[in-house]
Amino acid sequence: MTLAQWFIFFLIVQVVHFIGTWKIYEAANRKRWEAAVPVYNAIVLMKIINRPTWWTILLFIPIVNLIMFPVVWVETLRSFGKNTTLDTILGIATFGLYVMYVNYTQPLNHIPNRSLESNSKGADTISSLLFAIVVATIVHTYVMQPFQIPTSSLEKTLLVGDFLFVSKFHYGARVPMTTVAAPMVHDTIPVINTKSYLNKPQLPYLRFPGFEKVEKNDIVVFNWPVDTVYKFFDRSTRKADKPIDKKSNYVKRCVGTPGDKFQIKDGVIFVNDQKLILPERARPQFSYTVTTNGTPLNPDYVIRDLKVTDAVYQTAPNTYLFSSLPDDEAARLKSNPIITGVTKNISHEAEPSVFPQNNNGWNKDNFGPIVIPQAGKTVPLTAENLPLYKRIITVYEGNDLKVSGSEIKINGQIANSYTFKQNYYWMMGDNRHNSEDSRYWGFVPEDHIVGKPVFIWMSLDSHGSGLSKIRWERLFTTVGGDGQPYSYFKFFLIGLAAYFGITFFMNKKKQA
Structure with a gap:
């Protein structure tokens, strides 16, 4: 409406x-x-x-x-x-x-x-x-929403099993567009597994003023723009037509903001022709091929010393594939006397699945350059660049688009250019070879932004058991900030003990 x-x-x-x-x-x-x-x-x-x-x-x-x-x-x-x-x-x-x-x-x-x-x-x-x-x-x-990390796309920074608090007010709380929905659940009512909302009526997009804008290197929670799945991990043929604010929640790192020139060269991100400098906590990972002198790799060494918990496959005699390995850990591998080669697997072949799926020769490691759309900015439209903006024009900004040969019509009028109505962002995972992100489905519209993760209140390791299942060092750590994460859990326990101590003392005093 x-x-x-x-x-x-x-x-x-x-x-x-x-x-x-x-x-x-x-x-x-x-x-x-x-x-x-x-x-x-x-x-x-x-x-x-x-x-x-x-x-x-x-x-x-x-x-x-x-x-x-x-x-x-x-x-x-x-x-x-x-x-x-x-x-x-x-x-x-x-x-x-x-x-x-x-x-x-x-x-x-x-x-x-x-x-x-x-x-x-x-x-x-x-x-x-x-x-x-x-x-x-x-x-x-409008203030804070709990969120669980479902995939390893931001591995080393955010882990599968991290439970976060996502701030709605940092970027400005978004007024719900879906007006008829069950409170405090997303797209499904738990237990009964029933859709939690009605598609209509819908409110127009409206966001309260925020304290900051989405910046490069921010970790952002947003609604997955191309979501049509009923459940997060269910990619079956069963589809769902979801309102914007009921699409699946994704979390990625923002690596490109409105108006930026964006490019990836051999796995390295360049923004406005400058290499993107990631924060200290960010540890981008790639797949590596590792060869040995014939001595098998010890699994305990891989897990305990390299801290590699993702898949490691033996692809041939004396040859192993590490699906996600940070550069510093790859360097440590080279110092092992049984290792004879460590090669980062950089793709140079065209990948048809890469955005905008028009066989332009791009792939996950070599992409662009493109300019990220900005509200109020006008771009010329040609048959060559239309695939980049087609979804923006039709789906995100609600126009009727028809193409006949080299002629482009928007809302029935011949169009040689287009002016964007809202800002767009480029989101990527740090686990570069194991992340479904903007490289595959394109730009993230501003009206899809949910909030900013600020705090990890719980972290569970699926490989652990009992108390060892809890990653104690991650409890009550901040998501952003300089330096390595620091746990404030002990201060929480001290505060909790003080609260109950004072309450007990006051009650005793009142009874006396």
């Missing part, structure tokens, strides 16, 4: 609200017209039902309002003596239309100072639970 369509829908809702509640307003000694004024009518209604004015804000927060509307319907009924279980069920089951029925058919005796105390322990538990869900949904949507 466009902004104009949403405005019309909002006006229709206001008309329905006025028709269904004006007698209720009058019965509460308010003016009839107060039921017709948008936003103000909600403020007045909060006074009628004896609830705080700030509840009005919750009615306009997507997802949260799905919880608040039923609450307000029930509270309105109770403010006029409709307290039975049947009244509550009818109020919710009819999507508030039961309030309209009461408005016209029942005696309206307003209870201005009714008690807000729950009549039963069960009702009190439900109220507390609803409040907790509302608060958690606001935090999850």
